Amino acid sequence: MNRVKLYWILQIFGWGAFAFINIFFAYLSEGTAPVQPWAFVVWAAFYLISTHFLRFIVKYYEWFKLPLPKLVALAILATLGMSFVNMVAQILINVAFNTLNPEEDFKILVILANLFVSFIFYALWVLVYFLFQFLDNYNTSLKYEARINEIRLNHLKSQLNPHFIFNALNSVRALVDEDPAKAKTAITRISNMLRFSLMMDKNQTINFEDELNTVKDYLSLESIRFEERLKVVYQIEDEAYTYQVPPMMLQTIVENGVKHGISNLVKGGIIEIKCKEGLNEELYMQVKNTGRLYEAPNLKVKGEQGHGLSNTVERLKLIYGENATFRIFNSGTEHVVTEIKIPKRINSSKKNNT
Structure with a gap:
């Protein structure tokens, strides 16, 4: 399956499940307003959009090329930043759907709890996404190493092909008496090619x-x-x-x-x-x-x-x-x-x- 398609399937399914679970438990509680389920849908949509925005930032600024300590620091800062924004978004969504309870929602403990929950959700998303990328990069590296080894062997086989060596040596032999200097140059070129083949490392x-x-x-x-x-x-x-x-x-x-x-x-x-x-x-x-x-x-x-x-x-x-x-x-x-x-x-x- 195409990776981009897989990404969107997981995004929609994951945050859709988040909305469904919240709606389910909201209906189990007493006093749920009829419009409240849509608040959870909008909230889940905000999670989806914000995590997709983080993905864009990660790819655009090529975070995976950074040293690991710097990558971890940026991931933590980004998670904290999005948690604060998400907390504000929750308040705005509650205001929009008339589900805000000022006496409860603005308590310090409630705010800290919402902030912590948002941080956990974002941290889990970052962990899964980054883990997938590292595993994918590792898998690609293994595939490349296997391919480059195959190419090296195929190239050596081609260069050491009896017909190639036979033709090259015959050409040099014809020059030994006719043009010794040119024969030496030809031998040097054969040596250069064989040495390059043997010394070709795993650099991409x-x-x-x-x-x-x-x-x-x-x-x-x-x-x-x-x-x-x-x-x-x-x-x-x-x-x-x-x-x-x-x-x-x-x-x-x-x-x-x-x-x-x-x-x-x-x-x-x-x-x-x-x-x-x-x-x-x-x-x-x-x-x-x-x-x-x-x-x-x-x-x-x-x-x-x-x-x-x-x-x-x-x-x-x-x-x-x-x-x-x-x-x-x-x-x-x-x-x-x-x-x-x-x-x-x-x-x-x-x-x-x-």
């Missing part, structure tokens, strides 16, 4: 420049194998270097274009990489390669191509939620375009928090 994102360097190493090696059949064009704006990107994301897209596009064409083709900043502080990445996309781009196809793209989409979803976009499509009859947009930073809404 890395510097864009590090990712781009891996892409350049990979394309430089492929250029040795394909020679004039592979043309590479980079259009990278300076602003792109200020972003963080998921590791191996751009490299996977480029590798997909080479393996399933360029390598299948006798005349080869072009790999064009564009990276720029969008209007709303988002990184726009586009990889355009010669080729044709024959499979439906639903990312559920079998095989290495579908596996790599589906992993990319899943990682984007885990890290950015609905704030990142991915699409792959044919451009004309000779090119395939893959586009990715990611925000400047990861925020609390990436998990569709309730």
Whole structure:
């Protein structure tokens, strides 16, 4: 079930139950005015609105990114503040429904009791909501760690694929006598890629420049194998270097274009990489390669191509939620375009928090 839908179901059910219980006990007592039940309904509605407002504040100011002591302090202050406001709201509601008893309702003990009860209800709501968020974040972290481990293994498998190593070593061997300096450079690039694969840690994102360097190493090696059949064009704006990107994301897209596009064409083709900043502080990445996309781009196809793209989409979803976009499509009859947009930073809404 959608988290937002679940949130509203629990909110309405919970505060609805609060109103029902109060009405039930009010009818059991003597002297209940006919209009009094609606006072409890309005009171429950106030609880619902005020707790929803607190949720908005928590999400807007990203409280869950704060240190735990500061988060607890803010939660307590917010609960106390809402309790005072709720106490005033109770008085106003009683006045509106003509259920106010000045002799009783304005006694110090009654006011303190109402304040304490309001604090308890708000504290319970905060406890449940915060506990849900912490459990949800923990669950998402576990899912991400499992996915990143799977991606690391898949990438190592791809890089250590016998065909890849065979082609790379053959390319280097051909250069040993012809151009020893170039052969050394090729060996260095192979070493860089393997080292990056082995040392890729569990960080959700890395510097864009590090990712781009891996892409350049990979394309430089492929250029040795394909020679004039592979043309590479980079259009990278300076602003792109200020972003963080998921590791191996751009490299996977480029590798997909080479393996399933360029390598299948006798005349080869072009790999064009564009990276720029969008209007709303988002990184726009586009990889355009010669080729044709024959499979439906639903990312559920079998095989290495579908596996790599589906992993990319899943990682984007885990890290950015609905704030990142991915699409792959044919451009004309000779090119395939893959586009990715990611925000400047990861925020609390990436998990569709309730």
